[in-house]
Amino acid sequence: MARVLHNCPAPAKLNLFLHVTGRRADGYHLLQTAFQLIDRSDSLDFDTRDDGVILRTTAVAGVEHDSDLIVRAARLLQQATGSNNGANIAVRKNLPMGGGLGGGSSDAATTLLALNYLWQTGLSRSQLMALGLQLGADVPFFLFGHNAFAEGVGEQLMRIDTPDHWFVVIEPGVSIPTAAIFASSELTRNSKPVKMLDFSGAYIRNGRNDLQAVATKLFPAVAEAIDWLGQHGTARMTGSGACVFCAFETRDEAEAVLASVPKKWRAWIARALDEHPLSHLQ
Ligand SMILES: C[C@](O)(CO)[C@H](O)COP(=O)(O)OP(=O)(O)OC[C@H]1O[C@@H](n2ccc(N)nc2=O)[C@H](O)[C@@H]1O
Numbered sequence: 107m108a109r110v111l112h113n114c115p116a117p118a119k120l121n122l123f124l125h126v127t128g129r130r131a132d133g134y135h136l137l138q139t140a141f142q143l144i145d146r147s148d149s150l151d152f153d154t155r156d157d158g159v160i161l162r163t164t165a166v167a168g169v170e171h172d173s174d175l176i177v178r179a180a181r182l183l184q185q186a187t188g189s190n191n192g193a194n195i196a197v198r199k200n201l202p203m204g205g206g207l208g209g210g211s212s213d214a215a216t217t218l219l220a221l222n223y224l225w226q227t228g229l230s231r232s233q234l235m236a237l238g239l240q241l242g243a244d245v246p247f248f249l250f251g252h253n254a255f256a257e258g259v260g261e262q263l264m265r266i267d268t269p270d271h272w273f274v275v276i277e278p279g280v281s282i283p284t285a286a287i288f289a290s291s292e293l294t295r296n297s298k299p300v301k302m303l304d305f306s307g308a309y310i311r312n313g314r315n316d317l318q319a320v321a322t323k324l325f326p327a328v329a330e331a332i333d334w335l336g337q338h339g340t341a342r343m344t345g346s347g348a349c350v351f352c353a354f355e356t357r358d359e360a361e362a363v364l365a366s367v368p369k370k371w372r373a374w375i376a377r378a379l380d381e382h383p384l385s386h387l388q
């Protein structure tokens with residue numbers, strides 16, 4: 107009998123700050139960042155099937171079936187556990203691709219959490235995180251379940267508590283390929299590592315993103331959105347872009363700024379989450 111889990115959220119993240127501190131021999135970059143979960147999400151439905159087939163039942167513009175991180179995550183879990191269960195998976199995309207919000211990574215994490223539960227494959231949270239890292243540097247964070255200070259390529263995670271902020275987020279209307287930003291010869295890769303102990307509210311309210319200089323040069327629309335939002339506070343980019351955000355203490359302040367965003371941009375407000383909405387799924 108099919109087991110089902112519908113309307114599973116895959117929340118977005120914001121990188122409150124992001125420092126590039128070095129580069130590994132394999133070309134991946136060493137980072138320090140603070141990941142903040144927010145209450146804006148994609149939504150996924152899972153219906154198990156007993157023939158082992160993994161089928162994405164909804165079209166996603168620009169993402170072929172077999173390269174979708176959702177399908178790859180499900181197949182990776184099958185391989186790792188020897189499970190012969192399958193699933194139909196529907197996704198409603200709400201997060202822009204190449205937006206720096208981690209949408210694809212979060213979809214993959216939600217898939218691993220939901221299918222590990224439905225298939226009763228029994229992997230621990232840390233086993234799921236190790237699997238997730240094979241899919242992308244951001245996936246372990248979404249499986250971790252809490253806001254986090256991250257090091258390494260983003261997989262060494264330490265839980266942090268962050269304020270109950272409201273964020274105004276602007277989508278500048280461009281999709282930025284992460285690899286192109288990291289590959290730039292103009293990227294600075296020598297930020298001095300900060301100690302977790304020194305981590306404070308200053309990084310949360312006024313954090314800097316080392317990927318921003320390269321992204322704004324390649325994509326002027328991002329620079330324009332930062333300039334506009336910067337009238338209202340410290341505006342910066344999340345991840346490798348394109349989305350930009352600014353933190354506010356109250357919903358009213360955020361609503362007021364949202365109301366004045368030029369109509370050419372898609373923009374919205376989101377609230378800081380304390381934990382991942384599926385963090386209790388076992
Ligand atoms: C920029 C961040 O979003 C910050 O949270 C992440 O570091 C990116 O994570 P992601 O989208 O899951 O990225 P991946 O799919 O793992 O990597 C895409 C490409 O970005 C580059 N990349 C990514 C992460 C990293 N720490 N160093 C890199 O150099 C690599 O060229 C890689 O091939």
Ligand SMILES: Nc1ncnc2c1ncn2[C@@H]1O[C@H](COP(=O)(O)OP(=O)(O)OP(=O)(O)O)[C@@H](O)[C@H]1O
Nearest residue numbers: 174175203204205206207208209210211213284345
């Ligand atoms: N389910 C998926 N949702 C979105 N993108 C996907 C998915 N599966 C594969 N992809 C591919 O991954 C690319 C990056 O998408 P994603 O939305 O994760 O970017 P992002 O928000 O910039 O991520 P990050 O913050 O991790 O850099 C897309 O351009 C797309 O080709």
